[in-house]
Amino acid sequence: MTGVSAYRAPRDRLWFARSRRYALFVLRELTSVLVAWSVVFLGMLVDALRGGAFQEFAALAARPWMIALNVLALAATVYHAVTFLNLAPKATVVRLDGWRVPAWMIQGGNHSAWMVISVLIAYFVLRSP
Template structure:
């Protein structure tokens, strides 16, 4: 009886190409995006049930995790928005919009929406 040949697996395949490395890193940052959502739900639950959200959010490990999550989520968002021109083709009078215009529009919208949210969250009543 013969056994089928199985070539050895290369577990570091994504490290050999920068595009693959960024792709895998972006996918791994989804864990931190999920943490940000869970953290937001914990804070909303504490506020709605009369608890003190600062009691949990003020712990050093939560602050450190949220700083890492902010960096990871920013990386995730930037790399995702930079991929938009490959998935979105916009034509105006038969002319294809350049990639930098689509990326610029996405990043500008992201900054504008963030500024509006920051205005309402950070203003003093």
């Protein structure tokens, strides 16, 4: 049977662009790359502090392209975190004495904990010596 092959439907490479929900899903997944960059950048900072090369790191971090990249990474990380915390009630069912905790309470608790931890970190980082 030469010349006969199985039918393969053409792939739509922009399947996610046809729906807002899918586009937001793909955008959320792509933010993982910038979240990973944030981890790498933090690792570079720790390495510079431990190795005594903080001045070189500060010079690199002060470059306009690096500032733009880190602002973009911050926005992506916030988007990633917010969407992750909003999905928690769908992934976790919390029951107290047979009563199911509503989704808004789980989301509110997650966002409140995030805000409190962020304020504490900001306090310790930004306080004057």
